[in-house]
Amino acid sequence: MRNERKIRALLLGAVIFGLGPVAAGAQDCVKVIGTEPGVPNLTMDPAFVNLADDSYQQNAVYNRLVNLDSSFQPIPELAKSWNVSEDGLTWTFELEEGVTFHDGRPMTAKDVVYSFRRLLDPKVGSPAAAVLNFLDADGITAIDDHTVAFKTPTVVADLPTVLAIKYGLVVPEGSTSEELKLKAVGTGPFVQDVYSPTETRRVFQRNNNYWRKGLPKAQCLELSVVTEEVSRIAAIRSGAADLILSAGAAAAGVLANDPTLKLEKSAPGTYLTLSMWTDTPPFNDVRVRQALKKVVDRQLLVDTIILGNGVAGNDNPVPPTSPLAYTSEIKPQDIAGAKKLLAEAGHPNGLTIELNTGEGYPGMVALAQAFQQMAAQAGITVNVINNPADSYWDVIWMKKPFFTSNWSGRPPAEGLPYTFTSDAKYNEAKWNNPEFDRLLKEARSETDVEKRNALYKEAQKLLSDDGGVIIPYFVSDVAVMRADCEGYVPHPQVPILNYENFVCKGKEAAQ
Amino acid sequence: MNAALTLILHRLVYSLGTLALVSVIIFAAVEVLPGDIPSRILGREAPLEAREKLRVELGLNRPAVERYFDWAAGALRGDFGTSISARRPVADMVWARLSNTLALAGLALLIYIPLSIIPALVQALYANKLPDRIISTLTVLVLSTPEFLLATLLLFGLAVALPLFPPLAQVSAATGPLDFIRIITLPALSLAILLAVYGTRLLRESLIELLDSDFIRMAELKGLPRRRIILRHALPNALIPWLNATAINFAFMIGGVVVVERVFIFPGFGSLLVDALQLRDIPLIEASVLIAAFIFIAVNLLADIGAILLNPKLRT
Numbered sequence: 001m002r003n004e005r006k007i008r009a010l011l012l013g014a015v016i017f018g019l020g021p022v023a024a025g026a027q028d029c030v031k032v033i034g035t036e037p038g039v040p041n042l043t044m045d046p047a048f049v050n051l052a053d054d055s056y057q058q059n060a061v062y063n064r065l066v067n068l069d070s071s072f073q074p075i076p077e078l079a080k081s082w083n084v085s086e087d088g089l090t091w092t093f094e095l096e097e098g099v100t101f102h103d104g105r106p107m108t109a110k111d112v113v114y115s116f117r118r119l120l121d122p123k124v125g126s127p128a129a130a131v132l133n134f135l136d137a138d139g140i141t142a143i144d145d146h147t148v149a150f151k152t153p154t155v156v157a158d159l160p161t162v163l164a165i166k167y168g169l170v171v172p173e174g175s176t177s178e179e180l181k182l183k184a185v186g187t188g189p190f191v192q193d194v195y196s197p198t199e200t201r202r203v204f205q206r207n208n209n210y211w212r213k214g215l216p217k218a219q220c221l222e223l224s225v226v227t228e229e230v231s232r233i234a235a236i237r238s239g240a241a242d243l244i245l246s247a248g249a250a251a252a253g254v255l256a257n258d259p260t261l262k263l264e265k266s267a268p269g270t271y272l273t274l275s276m277w278t279d280t281p282p283f284n285d286v287r288v289r290q291a292l293k294k295v296v297d298r299q300l301l302v303d304t305i306i307l308g309n310g311v312a313g314n315d316n317p318v319p320p321t322s323p324l325a326y327t328s329e330i331k332p333q334d335i336a337g338a339k340k341l342l343a344e345a346g347h348p349n350g351l352t353i354e355l356n357t358g359e360g361y362p363g364m365v366a367l368a369q370a371f372q373q374m375a376a377q378a379g380i381t382v383n384v385i386n387n388p389a390d391s392y393w394d395v396i397w398m399k400k401p402f403f404t405s406n407w408s409g410r411p412p413a414e415g416l417p418y419t420f421t422s423d424a425k426y427n428e429a430k431w432n433n434p435e436f437d438r439l440l441k442e443a444r445s446e447t448d449v450e451k452r453n454a455l456y457k458e459a460q461k462l463l464s465d466d467g468g469v470i471i472p473y474f475v476s477d478v479a480v481m482r483a484d485c486e487g488y489v490p491h492p493q494v495p496i497l498n499y500e501n502f503v504c505k506g507k508e509a510a511q
Numbered sequence: 512m513n514a515a516l517t518l519i520l521h522r523l524v525y526s527l528g529t530l531a532l533v534s535v536i537i538f539a540a541v542e543v544l545p546g547d548i549p550s551r552i553l554g555r556e557a558p559l560e561a562r563e564k565l566r567v568e569l570g571l572n573r574p575a576v577e578r579y580f581d582w583a584a585g586a587l588r589g590d591f592g593t594s595i596s597a598r599r600p601v602a603d604m605v606w607a608r609l610s611n612t613l614a615l616a617g618l619a620l621l622i623y624i625p626l627s628i629i630p631a632l633v634q635a636l637y638a639n640k641l642p643d644r645i646i647s648t649l650t651v652l653v654l655s656t657p658e659f660l661l662a663t664l665l666l667f668g669l670a671v672a673l674p675l676f677p678p679l680a681q682v683s684a685a686t687g688p689l690d691f692i693r694i695i696t697l698p699a700l701s702l703a704i705l706l707a708v709y710g711t712r713l714l715r716e717s718l719i720e721l722l723d724s725d726f727i728r729m730a731e732l733k734g735l736p737r738r739r740i741i742l743r744h745a746l747p748n749a750l751i752p753w754l755n756a757t758a759i760n761f762a763f764m765i766g767g768v769v770v771v772e773r774v775f776i777f778p779g780f781g782s783l784l785v786d787a788l789q790l791r792d793i794p795l796i797e798a799s800v801l802i803a804a805f806i807f808i809a810v811n812l813l814a815d816i817g818a819i820l821l822n823p824k825l826r827t
Contacts, residue, residue, distance in 0.1 A: 040604065040786050040795075041552055041596040050554035125561030127554065181598075194683070198597050198604050199778055201681045224681060226776050230663045234678040238671045241679070390789045391546035393555040426556075 029203060029222040030485070030507050032056075032499070033232060034245045037225040040198040044184035045177050046169035047119055047126035053225055055166055055495035056245065057195075060204045060221055061102070062169035062186035065093065065112055065148075066160045070267045070492055071322065072411035074160035078107070078170055078187065079148075088155035088447045095146040099211040101172050102184075102191045109142035114173040116140050116150075116163075124177060128167035130425050131418070134444075155445035157452055158413030165414070166495035189216035189500050200224045206509055217487060217503035219510055236261060236480055242504045243488055244480040245497065248362065249307040252478040260483050268311045268319045268474035269409025269492025272367050274355070275428035277401040278468035282353065283429075286466055287345040293470055294338035295374045298330055302473045305366045309478055313471040316460040317407065317415040324412050326457035326464070338378040350379030353402055357384060360392030361406040367472070368404055398428055409474065409492045412456045416440055420463055429468025436462050519816065526808040533804045534586070534797060538579050541793050548791045552596050569595050582797060592794040596787075601798045604783065609765075609802065611682060612780035615695050615702070616764040622703035623757070627710030634711075635718035635741060643715075650708040662701045662774040669697055680775035698775040702768060706760040713756050717749040751818045758814030762807040 038053030046062060049055055067077040079093040099107040119128040120137045139151035150159060172185050179185075184192045189212070190204035204221045226232045226241075229251050235241035237258070247255065255261050276283040276292070283289055298312035311321050312330045320328045342351060357368035365386055372382040387396045396403055405428055410418060417424060417440050422432040436459055443455035463469075477490040487501030503509075548571060549562035566572055570581075585592050591601040630650075634643040653661065670678035676697045686694065721727060722745055730740050769781035780799065787795035 037786075040594065040783070040792075041598075041790065048553070050557075122560065125558065125564055127556045127558055127561070130556075130558055194685070198599065198607075198783075199683065200776065201683055201778075224679070224776065226679065228773050228776075231666065231679065231774050231776060234663075234666045234671050238674050238678045240670075240677050391544075394547045394550045395545045397555065 028507050029220040030218045030243065030502060030504050031222045031224075031241045032243045032245060032502075033235060033241045034223065034225045035227065035232070035248075037200060037227055039200050039225070042197040043181045044192065044195070045180035046115075046167050046171060047124055047128060047177060048181075049166045049495065052246075052494055056223055056225070056497060057202055057204075058169060058184065058186075059188070059495075059497040060190040060223070060499055061184040061188040061192055062171070063099075063188050064164055064168050065115075065170060066164050066168075068161065068164045068411065068491075068493060068496060070489075072161065072324075072409075072493070074164060078112070079160075082160055084159075084447070088157065088445065089152055091150045091152075091156075091159050092143070093148045093150070095148065096211055097146055099187050100209055101187055102207060103172070105172055107170065107172075107187050108145045109148045110145075111173045112148045112170055113140050113142050115170045116168070118171070119167055126167060128165065131165055131167075131414075132162070155447065157444055157447055158411070161411045161413050164496075187211065190221050193220070212500065215500040217501055217509060218499070218507055221499060221502075236482065239482065242482050242485050242507075243502065246477045246490060246494075247480045249305075249309045249475075249478070252309060252480065253307050255480050262481050262483055262485070264479045264481070264489050265309065266477040266479075266490035267409075267492040268321060268476050270475045270477070270494060271313060271317065271319075271407055271409065271471050271473065272361070272363060272475075273405045273407065273428065274367070274371060274470040274472070275403055275405055276468045276470075277430045278432070279430045280401045282345070282347070282351060283401065283468055285345045287341040288347070288351070289468055290465070291338040291341040291345070291378065292375065292380070293331065294334040294341070295378045295380065296331075296371065296470060296472050297333040297374055298472050300333075301367065301370055305363055305370060306473065306475055310473050310475040313473050314460075315464045315467060315469060315471045317410065317419070317471065318412050318456075318460055319409070319474040324453055324456060326460040331464075333374070335378050338380075342378065342380070350381065352381040352383070354383045354385060354400075355402050355404070356387060356396050356400040357404040358387035358392040358396060359389040360397070363475075364404040364406065371470075371472075398426070403428075408494045412460070413444070416456065416459055416463070417444075420467065420469070431466075431468050433462065433466060436466075518819075519812065522808075522812050522815070526805075526812070529808065530801060530804055534583065534801055535579070537797055537800050538575070538582070538793065541788075541791060541796055542575050544791060546791055548595065551790050578793075582794060586797070586801070591798040594787075594792055594795045596790040596792045596795070601794050604795065605780070605798050605802060607684070608778060608780045608783040611778055612765055612768075614691070615699055615768075615777065615779060616761060618692065618695060618699040619702040619706070619764060620757075620761060622699060623707050623710065623760075626703055627707040627714060627753070627757075631711045631714035631718060632741065632746070634715045635722065635745070636737070638719055638722075646711070650711055653704060653708045654712075658701075658705055658770045659774065661705060662698070662771050665697060665701050665704075666774060669700075678775070680777040682778065695777065698771050698777050701771050701774075702764055705771075706764070709760065710753055710756055714749055714753045717752055718745055721745045721749055747821055751821050754817050754821070755811075755814050758810045762803075762810045765803055765806045 034053060034056045036052035038051045043054055046058055064077045065079050066074045069075050078096055080096050082091060082093045084091050095109060101107055117137045117140055118124055119126045120132060120135060134152060134156050136153050141149050143149050171180060175185060189207055189210050191207050193205045194203035201224045206216055206219050229248050232244050233251055236244055252263060256263055278284055293315055302308060302310050302312050311319055314320055314331055318325045320330060355368050357364050359365050368384045372384050375382045397405060419426040419428055421437050421440055439455050439459040443452050446452040446455060479488055479490040481488060485504035487503055549565040550557060553561055582592055594601050594604055630646045634646050637643050666678055669675050677694055680694050680698050682691055682694055727740060727745060730744055765780060769785050772779045772782045784799045787799060
C-alpha cells in the first residue's frame with residue numbers, strides 16, 4: 001500500500017517534470033515582460049528613475065500626484081482635484097482620503113510636500129531638479145492633512161501637467177534614497193515582494209488595501225525584461241508571458257495575425273531626431289537647414305522603419321495628430337526646393353556633411369541610412385558614422401555637429417522648453433531664437449487656455465521652420481497580450497504605465 | 512606520480528602569474544575605453560553636479576595606478592570591493608550568477624559527454640559508410656549554424672511548437688531543484704549541441720587514425736572482436752585530445768555563452784560580465800574576468816591531469 005503510493009507519487013512527479021507547467025511558487029501571477037533592461041543598477045527610488053525598466057517597476061508600487069491621459073491632459077490620481085489662484089501663482093491640490101502606504105502609514109499632504117522638496121534638493125542630486133527648476137521648494141506647503149499648495153515665483157500655467165513627470169511619484173516623508181533604492185514604500189496597486197537591483201525577475205503582490213476599491217484586478221504581478229525580440233515572441237506565444245509592454249515594430253507585424261494574441265497601440269509619443277548645431281557651418285544658414293528638412297519623405301520613413309506603427313512628424317515635438325499641433329498637414333518631400341535653397345545658400349554643386357549615429361536607441365541607424373539615401377537625391381552627400389551603442393549617449397550625443405537622438409513624448413508645455421529654448425539643458429541644436437523663447441515664456445504664464453495653446457502653436461511653427469532639429473516621425477508603442485487577458489493600454493509617454501486593470505483568466509485577485 | 516606532481520605545481524605558479532597579468536591588462540583596457548562612468552550609471556539626463564558627486568564618491572578622480580593597487584590589495588585579502596553600479600559587494604553578485612552558470616554548464620556537460628562520444632563511435636565503426644556520412648553531414652550543419660540561430664530554433668521547437676520546456680530560463684534563489692533542472696534544460700541542450708559537434712569530429716578523426724595503427728592491427732590479428740578493440744584499446748587513447756578540447760569547451764561555457772543566456776534570459780555569469788562592461792563597472796569586470804580566467808586555467812589543469820592518467824606510458 002505504502003509502496004504503491006510512493007510509486008504513484010514518483011509517476012506523478014515524472015509527469016509533472018516532463019510535461020506539466022512550471023509551478024511559479026504558490027500562485028500564478030500575471031507575467032509582464034519589458035524591453036529596456038536596467039540590471040544591474042535598477043532602482044526603486046523615484047528621484048533617480050533612469051531607464052524604462054525603473055519605470056516598469058515603480059509604476060506598480062507608487063502613485064503620482066497627478067497623472068496624464070493619452071492626449072497629455074492632466075487627470076486626477078492622489079490629487080482628486082486642483083485649482084489655481086486669480087494671479088496664477090498658487091496651485092492648491094485636494095488629496096484623496098483614506099490612502100495608506102504599504103507599511104500602513106496614512107498618506108497625507110506632508111508626504112507629498114516631502115516628495116517634491118526631495119526632488120529639488122541639491123543634496124539629493126535628482127535629475128528632476130533641472131526639469132522642475134521653476135518650482136520653489138519653500139513654496140510647497142501642507143495647508144492641512146489633505147491639501148497641498150504649490151506657490152511659484154512666476155506663473156506656471158501647466159503646473160499639474162509638469163508634476164506628472166516620471167520622478168513625481170509620492171514617497172513617505174523622511175524616506176531616504178538609500179532606503180528607497182532597495183525597498184519601495186508606496187501607495188500603489190502592488191507591493192514589492194521579490195526584488196534585487198541585479199536580477200531581472202521581480203514579483204509584486206496585490207495591495208489589498210489599495211485606495212481604488214476593487215483594484216488591482218490581478219493577484220500578483222511578475223515582471224522581467226527580455227532584450228531579444230525572438231525570446232519575447234517565444235515567451236508570449238507559449239504562454240510563459242501574458243503581456244509584452246512594448247513590442248518592436250517587426251514583432252508587432254509577426255504577432256498581429258496570431259489568433260491567440262491581442263495588440264494594443266498607444267497614441268504616438270516617442271520621437272527620433274536628426275539634430276544639427278545651428279551655430280556651426282553649414283547648419284548656421286537657415287536655408288541649409290530647410291533644405292535638409294525638405295529632402296525627407298516622412299511617410300516613407302513611417303512605412304519602412306517602423307512599419308506603419310506611428311505618424312509622420314513636422315520637426316517639432318507635437319505629433320500632427322494632436323489637437324495641440326500647429327498643423328495637421330505633413331511637410332511633403334521637395335527635392336527641387338531643397339536644391340534651390342542649397343544653391344541660394346552658396347552650395348550649387350551640392351554639399352558633404354557628416355552624420356553621427358549608433359543604436360543607442362532602436363531605429364536610429366536605420367533612420368540615418370534612410371536620410372542618407374534621401375539627401376543624395378538633392379546632391380547632398382551624407383557620410384553616416386555608426387558609433388558603438390554602449391557609449392553613444394556619453395561620447396557622441398550632443399558632442400558632434402550632426403547626430404541622431406530620441407525623446408519620450410511630452411505635452412507641449414514640457415516638451416517645447418525641454419530641448420529647444422536657448423537655455424534648455426538639452427538644446428541639441430544649440431538653437432538660439434529670442435522670439436521662440438519669448439513665446440514660451442509668455443505661454444507659461446498665460447492662464448487662458450485658448451490663448452496659451454495659440455502661443456504654443458506659434459512657437460511650434462517657428463521651431464519647425466527655423467530650428468535645427470528634424471523630427472521625421474512619432475512612434476506608437478505596441479503592447480501584445482494573450483487573448484484571455486485584458487485591461488492594459490500602453491501610454492504614449494514611456495514612463496507612464498498602469499497595471500491596475502490588467503488581468504488574465506485564472507489570475508484574478510483572490511478576493 | 513612525482514613527475515605529475517612537479518608538473519602540477521609548475522602549472523599552479525605559472526597560472527597565478529598569468530592571473531596577475533590579466534588583472535593589469537583588464538584594468539588598463541577599461542581605463543582607455545571611451546565613456547563616462549557616472550553618466551552611464553545615472554543616465555543621460557543626470558545633472559552635472561550629481562555626476563561629479565558620484566565621481567568623487569567612487570574615487571574615480573584618483574589616479575588609475577593608485578586605484579589599481581587599492582583594488583589588487585583588496586583582492587589579495589579576498590575582498591573584491593563594491594560594484595560601482597549596483598553598490599553591492601561584488602562577491603555576492605558574482606557568486607549568485609556563477610553558481611547558476613556552473614549548474615548550467617554541469618548539466619550541459621552531462622548531455623555533452625554521450626552526445627559527442629556515441630556518434631563518434633558509430634562513425635568509427637562504420638567509417639565511410641552511410642551512418643558515418645549522415646552524422647558527418649549533421650555535424651557540419653550544426654557547426655555552420657550560428658549559436659543564436661540554433662538557440663532560437665530550439666526555443667521555437669521545444670518551447671513553442673512542442674511546449675515541453677519553458678521558453679524563458681528565469682531561475683531565482685527560490686526555484687526548487689526539480690524546477691531548476693527543467694528550466695535550464697533548453698539552454699543546456701543548446702550549449703551541449705553547440706559544443707558536442709566539435710568533440711564528435713575530433714574524436715572520430717583520432718579513432719579512425721588509431722584504428723589504422725600497428726597495435727590495433729596486432730589486436731585484430733590476435734582475433735579480438737572489433738567492438739572490444741575500439742572500446743578497450745582505441746577509445747581511451749583517442750579520449751586524450753578529446754579531453755583537452757572538452758576542457759576548453761567547458762571553460763568557454765563559463766564566460767562565453769552570452770548569446771545562449773540572452774536568448775533564454777538566463778541570469779548567468781556571461782550576461783553579468785556584459786552588463787558590467789557596458790557600465791564600465793571596473794570592480795565587477797575585474798572580479799568576473801579573473802574568475803573566468805581562473806576557471807579556464809583550473810579546467811585545463813584538470814584536463815592535463817586526466818590526460819596523464821589516461822596515458823598508458825604514465826600509468827603505473
